[in-house]
Amino acid sequence: MKQVRVFIVDDHPMVIEGMQAMLKAEPGIEFAGIAMSANSCKAFFINHSADVVLLDINLPDESGIELCGYLKKLIPAPKVLGISNYDSGTFISQMMNKGADGYVLKNLPKNELVKAIFTVHSGNKYLSGDVSLKLKAENKRKEQAPVLTEREKEVLYWIAQGLTNAHIADKLFVSVSTIDSHRKNLLAKLKVNNTASLLKSASENQLL
Amino acid sequence: MKQVRVFIVDDHPMVIEGMQAMLKAEPGIEFAGIAMSANSCKAFFINHSADVVLLDINLPDESGIELCGYLKKLIPAPKVLGISNYDSGTFISQMMNKGADGYVLKNLPKNELVKAIFTVHSGNKYLSGDVSLKLKAENKRKEQAPVLTEREKEVLYWIAQGLTNAHIADKLFVSVSTIDSHRKNLLAKLKVNNTASLLKSASENQLL
DNA sequence: GTTTCTCTCCCCTAAAAAGGGGATTTGAAA
DNA sequence: TTTCAAATCCCCTTTTTAGGGGAGAGAAAC
Structure with a gap:
């Protein structure tokens, strides 16, 4: 079976190390590379590709939301799994609107991270329980939010x-x-x- | 030379894995254990000890700030290094007031984490550059903040x-x-x- | 070509807040 | 014991905001 090539974008060395530690023993997953900024991620994708991008929302040079939009316009576009500390409804909503395939929080356990990666790689959406609720609440909020000129x-x-x-x-x-x-x-x-x-x-x- | 026994308190599996990956190859550092909640940390220290506690501020059951106060009342008290995503002045200030020996942000590189651990273990305070500035700004803010009844x-x-x-x-x-x-x-x-x-x-x- | 929306401006009155002043009681600190 | 800060209450006037109405110009939508 073909390996899922995972690319990590996060400016925290600790998180990169943590993800690699959680995934390296995992059969079916291999690392395509890492980037600690939006620009170095873009640079990578000029000459390379990956199946799934684990994308942090908070990057030093550009928002992960913008970077997600960029990545999803590539041909072929990688699957994008948003990863953040914040379960803020607006972030989740914006990320999904930019074409992200999933969104998880950084406090997720190893088995859920693995599950999320395989889920988005197979073409499905992955939102963890809390995130899914937040997204629904956000959509509801938007509906009944007053529209100002x-x-x-x-x-x-x-x-x-x-x-x-x-x-x-x-x-x-x-x-x-x-x-x-x-x-x-x-x-x-x-x-x-x-x-x-x-x-x-x-x-x-x-x-x- | 005696090893520094490090205890990690953080509810993010990813961060625990990351810290362990960053520190396990480090000579002079060994792991005393981990806890993913304030209560399990307290339970550990009933029968065990550690030299340095890497303490996250955001824990599921109790604030890391409170836990810090608890740990510093133990005899012998471990050194406490606050670790957080947020460089919020109030958090840093509260943590140091509870007796913490240092404060760093989760985006710090490996060598700084190591340096911070050895610094607090040797009895000195460790505040990374940004954190130190934030703390000074916070103290200044407090001085000139209006006092309300x-x-x-x-x-x-x-x-x-x-x-x-x-x-x-x-x-x-x-x-x-x-x-x-x-x-x-x-x-x-x-x-x-x-x-x-x-x-x-x-x-x-x-x-x- | 009419409707609809946005922005603009005005009238009126009533309510709330802002800006002065002063005064009493109470409890804690000096 | 006195002093002082905090909380309570009142007087006054002016400014600002709230609530009601209506109306015209211009642009976009239908």
Whole structure:
């Protein structure tokens, strides 16, 4: 049976060592190489290939999310398994939207890592239990999240910075009435009735 | 020469494997054991000992900060080297206040990990460059951070939750005038002049 | 070519917050 | 015992925000 060639992208020496230790005794898996930055990963794929890329989200030079998009445009595109410490819904969602084949957390045990690699290599998606729940919650959140216009986002930003309507009006070269209107619309869209609640809700809906 | 007996506390199999891989070839270092939770670490130290504990801050059952305090009360107390993904000033500060002998980030290279272990074992403190800067910044921040009374913190909390003065007054069984006074004092202490600025400043000063 | 959305601006009133001032009680520290 | 900080409450005025309404210009969608 053909070996699955795994490429690791992570800027933590400890994690690279750990993954290699967890996988090297595994029959069916071999290492194609490692990269500690997005750029060195891209450099590798110019002349080489791999079956599965274990891709950290936090890289020093570029987001793992962007790198995922890059890798999935290659021909042939490797399978990409996102790996991160954070089970943040937005990260997971963005990664999957960029074409990732799976997402796992760094606290996963060895057998699950192996399972995830073989699952994505065979063409299926792999999301661990918690991650899958987070993704569903994130999608639900997005559905019912209020949609703000560009101008409203701008006004919201300056409100959060502590400016009064008069100052914001100055900043955006419009009348105070206009900012007043935008502010009222923001309160209405987020279903709140004062500045503190507005900022709380905006923060919860990741609008800041 | 006597070996340094190292004990690892981390709930990530990947990190444990990585540390072992980075250290097992190192002359002068041997493993005393591992624990994947605070409780199993405590259990180990009932009948065993170690020279240096590599201690993750994020553990499933208890904070690494608390565990550090526990370990440093043992006789003889092991040296404790805090290890975390986060270079958050408050974490570093809290850890050192609990008696930790050093603090490093999980992205450190092998040679620095080795150096850190030997440094703390010989009785000295070890803080990597970035961590040291963060700790200094944190101490400076603390010095010039406004000091709020208990009641002011309480009022600030409810303001951040979006309650008006009238609602807060109801909640705390005092008159609206009182909340008004507290609110004015908060604005004065944080040197701001509206609710949005208050919340921004409070967040920056980690008062929420 | 009409509808819809966004952004702009205005009117009005009411409520809330901001900015001054001062005052009393209580409990802990000096 | 006095001093001091904290918490409580009140007065006043001004500014800012909230809540209601409406309306026009321009661009995109249908």
